[in-house]
Amino acid sequence: MPRQAKLKPSYLESRESWVVNIPKELSDTGARRQMFFDTKAEASALCEQLKARRDDFGLSLLDMSPARIAEASKAYKLLQPHAISLLDAVREHLQRYLESTSSRVWRAVFDDYLAMPKKRSLKYSKDLKEAGESMRPLNETLVSEISPRDIDKVLAGYSPSTRNAKLRILRAVFNLGVKRKYLRESPIAQLA
Numbered sequence: 001m002p003r004q005a006k007l008k009p010s011y012l013e014s015r016e017s018w019v020v021n022i023p024k025e026l027s028d029t030g031a032r033r034q035m036f037f038d039t040k041a042e043a044s045a046l047c048e049q050l051k052a053r054r055d056d057f058g059l060s061l062l063d064m065s066p067a068r069i070a071e072a073s074k075a076y077k078l079l080q081p082h083a084i085s086l087l088d089a090v091r092e093h094l095q096r097y098l099e100s101t102s103s104r105v106w107r108a109v110f111d112d113y114l115a116m117p118k119k120r121s122l123k124y125s126k127d128l129k130e131a132g133e134s135m136r137p138l139n140e141t142l143v144s145e146i147s148p149r150d151i152d153k154v155l156a157g158y159s160p161s162t163r164n165a166k167l168r169i170l171r172a173v174f175n176l177g178v179k180r181k182y183l184r185e186s187p188i189a190q191l192a
Contacts, residue, residue: 155167
């Protein structure tokens, strides 16, 4: 176990000031540094703050079980080759988890779109129904989990003009899902 820093101010005659040596683990910059003060009282006040920070960190570390510390260590090792921080990985995963738990299945979002009060021509109503039918294989899939590849598979058998017409309708439905926060972005935006 490394030796604990003294955290006591020292007087430097060459600079006629008090200095506090701050170890890297307590430094705001993450690097070892020195701070200079005109009075011993100012230097001592900083030392007390640093001691409190060190003690708080030590206590928070004691709150973690050995199993959690080992788990965090394994997570760091998995992330290290990819230059991803543990906190960034957790935030991204949490965002995806919250997105999937607030998402809805495709059929429900499509039905919401159909239920919106709009004047629709008979042709557009027919096109809507056909677009819904073409997406039937994805009816029970969460909209947040539908990928551009899934949509390509579903629309693979249609001519380019028919496919583009269906994509216009699907774009409107997915945009409703984005607006209601069922998914982050529309997969249609990635399709040409």
